[in-house]
Amino acid sequence: MSDLEIRPAAVGDLPAVVAMLADDPLGAERESPDDLTPYTAAFERLAEDPNQHLVVAVREERVVGTLQLTIVPGLSRKGATRAIIEGVRVHADERGSGLGTRFIEWAVDEARRQDCQMVQLTSDNTRTDAHRFYERLGFTASHVGFKLSL
Amino acid sequence: MSDLEIRPAAVGDLPAVVAMLADDPLGAERESPDDLTPYTAAFERLAEDPNQHLVVAVREERVVGTLQLTIVPGLSRKGATRAIIEGVRVHADERGSGLGTRFIEWAVDEARRQDCQMVQLTSDNTRTDAHRFYERLGFTASHVGFKLSL
Numbered sequence: 001m002s003d004l005e006i007r008p009a010a011v012g013d014l015p016a017v018v019a020m021l022a023d024d025p026l027g028a029e030r031e032s033p034d035d036l037t038p039y040t041a042a043f044e045r046l047a048e049d050p051n052q053h054l055v056v057a058v059r060e061e062r063v064v065g066t067l068q069l070t071i072v073p074g075l076s077r078k079g080a081t082r083a084i085i086e087g088v089r090v091h092a093d094e095r096g097s098g099l100g101t102r103f104i105e106w107a108v109d110e111a112r113r114q115d116c117q118m119v120q121l122t123s124d125n126t127r128t129d130a131h132r133f134y135e136r137l138g139f140t141a142s143h144v145g146f147k148l149s150l
Numbered sequence: 151m152s153d154l155e156i157r158p159a160a161v162g163d164l165p166a167v168v169a170m171l172a173d174d175p176l177g178a179e180r181e182s183p184d185d186l187t188p189y190t191a192a193f194e195r196l197a198e199d200p201n202q203h204l205v206v207a208v209r210e211e212r213v214v215g216t217l218q219l220t221i222v223p224g225l226s227r228k229g230a231t232r233a234i235i236e237g238v239r240v241h242a243d244e245r246g247s248g249l250g251t252r253f254i255e256w257a258v259d260e261a262r263r264q265d266c267q268m269v270q271l272t273s274d275n276t277r278t279d280a281h282r283f284y285e286r287l288g289f290t291a292s293h294v295g296f297k298l299s300l
Contacts, residue, residue, distance in 0.1 A: 014225075017225060018225070021225060021226050027226065030226070030227050030228070031226070031227070031228060032228050038228045038229035039225050039228070039229045040229075041229055042223055042224060042225050042229030042230075042231070043225065043229075045223040045231075046223050046224070046225070049201065049223065051199065051201070052222075052223065054225065066225075068224055068225065070220075070222050072202075072220050072234070072236070073192055073195040073196050073199065073202065074192060074196070074218055074236055074237060075164075075167060075168070075171060075189050075192050075193065075196070075204065075216075075218065075237055076171050076177070076180070076181070076236065076237040077180050077181070078180070078181060078182050078188045078189070079188035079189045079190075079191055079192030079193075080192075081192070081195075082236075084222070084234070086222070086224055086226070086232075087224060087225055087226045108298065108300070111300060112300055116300060117299065117300055118297055118298065118299055118300060119297070119298045119300065120272070120295065120296065120297045120298070121295075121296050122270070122272060122293035122294065122295050122296070123293060123294050123296065124292060124293055124294075125291075125292055125293060125294060131294055131296075134296045135296075137298075138298055139296035139297065139298045140296065140297055140298070141275075141294050141295070141296055142274060142275055142295065142296075142297050143272035143273060143274055143275060143294075143295025143296075143297065144272065144273050144275060144281055144291050144293075144294070144295060145270065145271075145272050145291070145292065145293025145294060145295040146270060146271050146272070146273065146281075146284045146285075146289035146290065146291055146292075146293075147268055147269070147270045147289065147290055147292050147293065148258065148268065148269045148270070148287075148288055148289045148290070149267065149268055150258070150261060150262055150266060150267055150268060150269065
């Protein structure tokens with residue numbers, strides 16, 4: 001396969017990014033790819049925050065993946081800084097290509113560059129393939145993830 | 151019991167806060183309450199970040215609880231902003247006093263004030279009492295929490 005570039009997302013990437021968020025068993029019910037207004041507002045907020053890294057993977061000028069890395073300083077674990085991965089999506093055409101692995105490895109490397117001591121993420125209980133994927137990459141399923149919708 | 155105040159943590163609260171982080175089955179092995187240097191550096195980083203809310207609960211001028219609320223904008227779920235709760239500790243003397251409930255309710259209310267659409271947290275698999283506590287407060291154990299130490 002041709003070269004893959006991982007770079008900060010630009011506002012022009014939003015249609016492709018939102019389409020990937022929606023092309024997902026859980027995302028299909030939660031996203032509104034026909035109305036980018038709320039995504040554009042959120043993008044601007046992310047772009048202003050130096051602790052937010054919204055990135056895309058691009059192959060042959062086509063956006064084929066997205067993830068969000070958030071740098072979170074904190075007191076616990078001797079003042080450890082964490083990196084939180086959210087919103088990982090890989091285009092359907094790229095599944096099985098190794099892009100997911102390269103993408104998460106990129107996020108882990110970026111977390112190291114930002115002096116984080118830990119990388120963490122949560123994955124819906126139903127995404128059992130994703131759980132195996134993260135365990136293969138060295139993550140430990142040590143926690144229960146709780147959510148409360150407001 | 152006398153009135154409880156929940157307020158932003160000040161640098162002078164650090165000894166009490168770090169003592170609570172360390173007075174915990176998991177924290178005992180991870181914290182260094184005799185050397186506040188790394189905590190002071192982390193505190194300064196938190197204080198500079200408008201998306202970070204490190205708070206303490208104070209009763210009779212004594213720090214009896216701490217938690218960290220992080221506001222995380224994002225694209226998924228129609229550009230939803232999340233609030234992440236980390237580092238929740240209640241002083242041993244206050245357990246069973248209802249402080250934990252009031253503290254999490256405060257965090258949920260603060261998340262609403264900050265226009266978050268979701269509150270989330272992870273809890274170590276071994277903290278089964280905490281899991282019941284969060285479920286009683288309306289949280290759903292819908293996710294697996296993965297961690298990777300760097």
